[in-house]
Amino acid sequence: MMEATLDRLQNFTMAYCCVMLGSMTTFTIHLNGQTEQEVSIFSDQASNGLQLNWQSVPDRAYFVQTSTDLIGWSYLPLIKLGTDGTMGLGFDSNAEKLFFRLKYSDALPYDEDPNEYDFDGDKISNLDELNKGTDPFSNQDLNGNGIPDDWELFHGITDASSDSDFDGLSALEEYQAGSSPKDYFNGILGNFTMITNENNVITMQVTSKDDGSPMLNAPVNFRATLGGHMLATSPEGTNRASELTVRTGADGKATVYAVAP
Secondary structure: OEEEOOEEEOOEEEEEEEEEOOOEEEEEEEEOOEEEEEEEEEEEOOOOEEEEEEEOOOOOEEEEEEEOOOOOOEEOOOOEEOOOOEEEEEEEOOOOEEEEEEEEEOOOOOOOOOOOOOOOOOOOOHHHHHHHOOOOOOOOOOOOOOOOHHHHHHHOOOOOOOOOOOOOOOHHHHHHHOOOOOOOOOOOOOEEEEEEEEOOEEEEEEEOOOOOOEOOOOEEEEEOOOOOOEEEOOOOOOOOEOEEEEEOOOOOEEEEEEEOO
16 A cells, blocks of 8 residues: 655646556555545456456546656546446556556536536536647647637647638637637528539539528538539539539538539
């Protein structure tokens, strides 16, 4: 039995422990004279299997990190919601030694899903951050452009003034609005109407569902599926392809031309 200390940073707590292959280690974490968290690790040298167990607390959100050198840490892509009992994770490792860092938070609102919740307030869910490799407890903005670094990494954004989906909103405005900088429609498609489909000319118009006004720069995807035809962006057959995405003009219209095989 060993004692360790807790790091309390904002809304989460970290407990550290290490296991050598073929050993069992138990840490009891104390805070203010009371047992806060007990973590046990067991490794079976024959199978290289590891079992990490801890006594959980109801409604506490648990995150697990691993490291081989106490310098680089990686989150496991999962979140465990505490119950009134022992929780555990089993996994394989060929490492000679492996360190664990159990992070947990009691800041999860009642009846919220810890996977969908956003502990650090950077408008990326906890699970999305884990899957992307970013930190669900950090919303730092090192370049000072008003957008958390993890949000920029998640969406592939480097310039706060950029408008990569051409919807008229900058990346900063998309972040502030909670919308996606890569989705022109932001989850709400406009009205698509076929205007022309004759003489090898195909025109679609996109209008707003709110007021029916034409939508500028809306992406329209055209696909040729029959007869071996190709599509082009001009009557002369420019940029031929079986599938094309064309942006609408100020009138909300996008046009492609069918080219015979």
